[in-house]
Amino acid sequence: MESTVDNNLITRPENILGRVITSAKIRDAVKGIKRIKRSHRQIKAENVFRKTIIIIALATVVLVLGIMLTLILQSVLSIKATGIGYLWGKTWDPVRDIFGAYPFILGTILTSFLALFISIPFSFAVAIFLGEYYPKGWLPNLLKNTVELIAAVPSVIYGFWGLAVLVPIVRSLETKIGVQPVGLGIFTSSLILAVMIIPYAASLGQSMIKMVPSNLKEAAYSLGATRWEVIRSVILPYTKSGLFAGILLSLGRALGETMAVTMVIGNTSLIPKSIFAPGNTMASVIANEFTEADHPVYLSALIELGLVLFLVTVVINMVGKRLTKQFTN
């Protein structure tokens, strides 16, 4: 813009002095107005942008509150109909309108804790291996990435694999130890869950173990402690809360895991008699019966299960995050 005007001035010698000055003045004035206008526009755009990101940050809060509110509102019907006894009612019979969630709560607790119990030695081994024994190098790096890939495999594929491979194995195991050979059941789902939740505790655990100050470890070594003694009496006590947070995150995953469990747990609404019996978890019963729920109270009872699941996982995750934050600070 500027340069073209200047060129005009140079190439048109007939411009007399007075006219040039006036046009330059006008030009300056126009430029000034344009600049003001532009900065106005910029300020406006800046404000719009600032407001947009504030609104979006607000929207995340609204989203979570909305999720909670929706779950509460939709389960009001069931809460009214069954009261607090819902949580320990032992029968779930939609046909007769009896809704007791105890079999599913028990099923969830059994599968998750059994899975946790199986997976903890493995995930701690990974954490200690990567955090303390071999923090650097290509082999630990490979192990770390592979363990993280465990979390990447879709749960429906775990379920399918469990159905095709694990169920027959568990069935033959059950015939050997003399339980009714079903194959499907709490034990099978725990095995699958155990594999699925290894990475969560492992990756948090190893970053915690890496944060142990080396002077603590060196002090222990200088006193003549062996590696195992350092791990047991320095590293593990120091990272206690961090490791616990890792376990909680794993537990949160296990509680909410739906598809893999649904495919191998056997889906009955009876209270499981042993860990080899088929059962149901809260998540799997929702997955199975939600689209079949034919009357409002039934649907509402299922949503109440979802609400319980939501609240439990929220609490577990909050405590886990709080512990992690405390530790890192």
Added chain:
Amino acid sequence: MKAQSNVKYRIGKSTGFQVLTITLAFACVVPLIFILIYILQAGITKINWHFITNLPKPVGEVGGGIANALLGSMIIIGCASVIAIPFGILCGIYLSENKTSKLAYWSRLCVDILQGVPSIVIGIVAYFWLVKPLGGFSALSGSAALAIMMLPIIIRSTEETLLMLPDSLREAAYALGMPFHRVILKVIIPCGISGILSGVMLSVARIAGETAPLLFTAFGNPYLSGNIFKPMQSLPLLIFNYATSPYNDWHDLAWGASCILLIFVLLLNIFTKLITRKWKVQL
């Protein structure tokens, strides 16, 4: 003498524990390798051009493919990304620009909560927010549910990446008189793009295999459909439905579909790892 044997015992114990740790650590990888090999073996022979371009056949007929599920998955994931990516990145920008504000605290808390919410619960919520008001199962509601699941990952990775950029970059841009939105969009985002991108890809990898929220939103559809207001098939749904059916033909389809899904998800993850290595983002 006694002291020496004691020391030997302690060293032995230490070595024993080290061996145990290493064994257990590498034992974790075994199930993954088993699953990978099994699925690849069962699935790779089923995959051919016919499999990718045809619809599933009814039980009893040989052949058939998963074209509807492939298309459906692409559409559902695409819509979810369109919803979640701008939202997630903008929220991440807010969190990285306002580290201490009250809203940032609550927003961060909610992102943490959202990350832990079981996918099935998100499915329920999407059912009441979109399926019921729209009067039927639809791919759009499935996308919305998946978008909610993508959000925490995108927000977290954006926030972490932007926080790692040096303040001098921002200050230099401000010193040139650039307005806030241009500093963010023209300087900060381009500098952190690979970190943000890896978060986006990771979130896509996570939702690509997600089944639970789709059960009562996208619902599944045996026919080819491109209408996002109608029920739509997707890969994980197809795997779930066919894997739990009693028919061998359908199991074959499910193995092929699992193979495709697994390869897609793993490649996306590995690719993301390669990008993140440069950025060292904690996801």
